[in-house]
Amino acid sequence: MSLFTRRAVDDAALYGEPMQGTTPREIDPAGAQALLSELFDPGADRLAHSLGVGRRAEQVARVLGRPSLLVTAAYLHDVGYAAAARDTGLHQLDGARYLRSLGASAELTGLVAHHTSATVEAAERGLDVTLRREFPAPSGELLDLLTYCDITTSARGETVTVDERFEHIYDRYPPGHLVSRSMQHAEPGLRQMVSRIERQLDRPTR
Numbered sequence: 001m002s003l004f005t006r007r008a009v010d011d012a013a014l015y016g017e018p019m020q021g022t023t024p025r026e027i028d029p030a031g032a033q034a035l036l037s038e039l040f041d042p043g044a045d046r047l048a049h050s051l052g053v054g055r056r057a058e059q060v061a062r063v064l065g066r067p068s069l070l071v072t073a074a075y076l077h078d079v080g081y082a083a084a085a086r087d088t089g090l091h092q093l094d095g096a097r098y099l100r101s102l103g104a105s106a107e108l109t110g111l112v113a114h115h116t117s118a119t120v121e122a123a124e125r126g127l128d129v130t131l132r133r134e135f136p137a138p139s140g141e142l143l144d145l146l147t148y149c150d151i152t153t154s155a156r157g158e159t160v161t162v163d164e165r166f167e168h169i170y171d172r173y174p175p176g177h178l179v180s181r182s183m184q185h186a187e188p189g190l191r192q193m194v195s196r197i198e199r200q201l202d203r204p205t206r
């Protein structure tokens, strides 16, 4: 067991769930990458995708002058798929709960909990009330920027267009599958958001 994991396990045991009365510990982008390499196998698509989204967020944060919280959240946005975190099947909720058990801040867990239209899939799974109660939706644009990075990064971690990304998702999950149904529902809003952020990236303002 690595130092990081041992500390995380110790912390989770110490903090319990939900954490109350404890000081949140900030995870930085380097810590996020170290955690990913412990949670996913080296060749796993989830690892490649997570690293790709993190790298995309590094570019976006640099161009738009946004905080490293965005980058950390991008690296960790899909930890809910890791065996150590999986519980309800709603990966945004599972990931946010897992990070909370490690002492992550409410800002970080809120971003992970709500990325990429989580509430749409949460409603499909009957978990929308739970999600909102445990993790209030973040205000501000960081959530959109995180979702933008996710939706423009392929399952293997390459930068793709939003059209390619939706095509891959619908190939991966057949029609009628809960994930493809949720994405269809969320697609118009996600496309609008992507166009808005691409305009911002063309003409960065701080």
Ligand SMILES: [Fe+2]
Binding pocket: 049, 053, 077, 078, 150
């Ligand atoms: Fe993702």
